[in-house]
Amino acid sequence: MAKRKSESVPDKPTKKPSKSLKPTRYSLCIPSSIISNSNAYNLEQITNIAYQIAKTATIYDVAEIVILDIPTSTEKHEQKEKELTKVVELGSDKGGKRIKFNFNDDEVKKEDAKEKPKEVDEALEPTGGDIKNENNSILFASLLQYFITPPYLINSTFANNKYKSKFKYAHKLPKLSTLPFMQNNGVGSDFKEGLTVAKHTPKITNKKTKKKTSQIKKLSVTKYVNIGEDKLLELSQDVPVNVRVTVDVKNKKIVSPLTAYGTIGNRSSFGYFVRLAKTFSSLFTESSFPDGYTASVYANAGDYFNRSPLEVPESVELSKINVKGGQVLIVVGSLDDINYSFTKDQSNLSGIEGAHQMFDGKLDLPNGVRVEDGALIALTKLN
Numbered sequence: 001m002a003k004r005k006s007e008s009v010p011d012k013p014t015k016k017p018s019k020s021l022k023p024t025r026y027s028l029c030i031p032s033s034i035i036s037n038s039n040a041y042n043l044e045q046i047t048n049i050a051y052q053i054a055k056t057a058t059i060y061d062v063a064e065i066v067i068l069d070i071p072t073s074t075e076k077h078e079q080k081e082k083e084l085t086k087v088v089e090l091g092s093d094k095g096g097k098r099i100k101f102n103f104n105d106d107e108v109k110k111e112d113a114k115e116k117p118k119e120v121d122e123a124l125e126p127t128g129g130d131i132k133n134e135n136n137s138i139l140f141a142s143l144l145q146y147f148i149t150p151p152y153l154i155n156s157t158f159a160n161n162k163y164k165s166k167f168k169y170a171h172k173l174p175k176l177s178t179l180p181f182m183q184n185n186g187v188g189s190d191f192k193e194g195l196t197v198a199k200h201t202p203k204i205t206n207k208k209t210k211k212k213t214s215q216i217k218k219l220s221v222t223k224y225v226n227i228g229e230d231k232l233l234e235l236s237q238d239v240p241v242n243v244r245v246t247v248d249v250k251n252k253k254i255v256s257p258l259t260a261y262g263t264i265g266n267r268s269s270f271g272y273f274v275r276l277a278k279t280f281s282s283l284f285t286e287s288s289f290p291d292g293y294t295a296s297v298y299a300n301a302g303d304y305f306n307r308s309p310l311e312v313p314e315s316v317e318l319s320k321i322n323v324k325g326g327q328v329l330i331v332v333g334s335l336d337d338i339n340y341s342f343t344k345d346q347s348n349l350s351g352i353e354g355a356h357q358m359f360d361g362k363l364d365l366p367n368g369v370r371v372e373d374g375a376l377i378a379l380t381k382l383n
Contacts, residue, residue, distance in 0.1 A: 012250040014190040017262030019061075019180070024326045026379065027064040027266075027293065028057060029283060031333040031341075032137040034302070034371045036072065046133055047169040050143035052372040057272045058148070058178040060379040064266045064273045064288050065144055066329075068280070070337050072135045139163050141274045146170050148179060148271035150193050152228030157195060157244070180261035180271060190250055191260035193270055194225035196243045197232065246270065280338075280345040284329070284358065294326040297382075298356075299363040301374025302334040330382070331359070332374045 030053060033039070040046045057065055071079065133139055142163045147170065149157050154171075158164050181188035199222065222241050224232040227249065236252050239245065246257045258264040266273035266288035277283040287293055331338065342355035352358065363378050 011248075014248060014250055015185055015187045017187050017260065018185040019262035021258070021263055022061060024328060024382075025063045025289070026060065026382070027066060027287065027289070027327065027329045028053075028062045028375060028379070029066040029068055029277070029329060029331040029333070030140075030371060030375065031068045031070045031302075031337040032135045032140060033070040033333070033337050035133065035135065035140055036070075037134050039302070039370070043133060043166060044169045046139070047143060047166075047173070049372050050140055051147060051170070051173050053375060054144050054147035055176055055178070056372070056376045056379060057144075058176050059376075060383055061263050062272050062379070063264075063327075064275065066275055066277050066283060067137045067141055068277045068283055068331075068333070068337070068341060069137050070135055070341060075135075076340070133166070137276050139166055141276060142166070143170060144272075144274050147173075147176055150228060151175070153193065153195050153226065153244075156197070156226065180257065180263050184261055187260060190248065191255070192227040192233075192247050192249050194227040194233065194245050194247045196222050196239050196241055196245060197224055197226050198222045198241050199224045199232065244270070279348065280341040280355070280358075281348040283331070283341075287327075287329070289327045291327070293329040295360045296329040296331065296358060297361050297363055297378075298338070298359045299330060299332045299365050299374055299378040300335060301332050301365055301369050301378075302371040303336070304368050328382070330363075330375075330378055332371055332378055334371075 034049055034053075035046045040049055053065070056062075142158070142161055143166070146154070146158070146167055154167075158167070177183075181191065181193075220241060221238040223235045223238055225235060225239075225245060225247055227233050227247060233247060233249060233252060235247075235254065237254075239254060245254045246260050247253070248255045248260070256264065256268060257270050258268075265271050273288050275286070275288055277286065284293065284296070338355050342349070342358075346352075363381055365374050365377050369377065
């Protein structure tokens with residue numbers, strides 16, 4: 001007698017997204033100095049700046065946000081002073097003696113006055129410890145991630161984040177209206193963002209002590225996902241614990257954000273992917289696009305003193321950048337930050353004379369525009 005063939009149950013139909021990936025995908029680079037004390041005097045202002053960047057990124061489906069690490073003015077001053085201070089050993093019959101020389105005291109004083117303006121010190125005193133927030137790349141990245149995390153996943157997603165207490169202003173801001181599931185043919189009813197969780201570990205009775213204790217072995221896989229409902233959603237297959245996933249709630253299975261929403265951030269992320277660039281070279285070499293960037297654009301912003309522009313190809317060159325399938329890196333920041341980051345990493349950039357050689361074009365923005373406003377203007381021009 002012939003065996004019956006196992007019949008697979010067809011998937012229930014789900015809504016199709018109206019959004020789709022654009023031919024050109026963007027990566028937005030923002031220097032960490034965007035939350036320096038000259039731009040934001042307290043945590044509330046820092047939060048609002050991060051919110052504006054997050055909103056801009058979701059409006060234009062930015063695939064990746066890169067935070068270029070820039071030291072604070074105080075840290076720059078300390079580094080410069082350390083470089084100018086040298087220790088010389090003098091030998092003699094009675095033993096060596098170490099003498100410390102500062103070879104350029106006058107220059108240190110000049111740089112000190114330049115790098116540590118009076119208003120910065122005055123701004124730090126009344127903020128109650130906000131000095132730790134200045135140029136804080138991790139804090140800025142955490143806030144950016146917060147704004148694209150569903151409210152029901154906030155506590156579990158950021159449970160171990162040391163900046164959890166810094167979200168006190170973030171939760172008061174309106175939810176972003178341009179997240180992937182918003183205004184997208186109602187796909188939010190069929191697909192949900194979730195976090196895989198281990199179901200409550202059952203207690204077992206110890207035969208010797210007659211007491212109930214939890215099992216010691218922790219589960220590494222699970223079938224349960226927190227999607228903000230009263231009950232956990234049970235999947236049809238095992239998945240790793242504590243992982244952000246996109247779930248097809250009708251068919252109880254994990255899907256790609258691209259399938260659910262028609263758009264996706266880098267590394268299969270919901271919204272945009274956030275990464276930190278500690279050096280100028282890593283900004284270009286550690287792209288989350290598998291094939292790297294096809295072009296890079298510079299937009300001068302946050303430069304309040306009308307300095308001379310960075311000499312890179314003019315805006316007309318941008319017509320060559322918007323090609324189908326391209327990945328464009330947009331760097332929005334001040335000349336001081338870009339040049340400082342380049343100079344500090346010049347040993348890894350042999351053959352490159354200046355930061356301008358790393359860009360294919362530049363965008364002309366209004367003079368004196370803030371970085372968060374410059375990001376919106378730049379993406380608007382490119383789109």
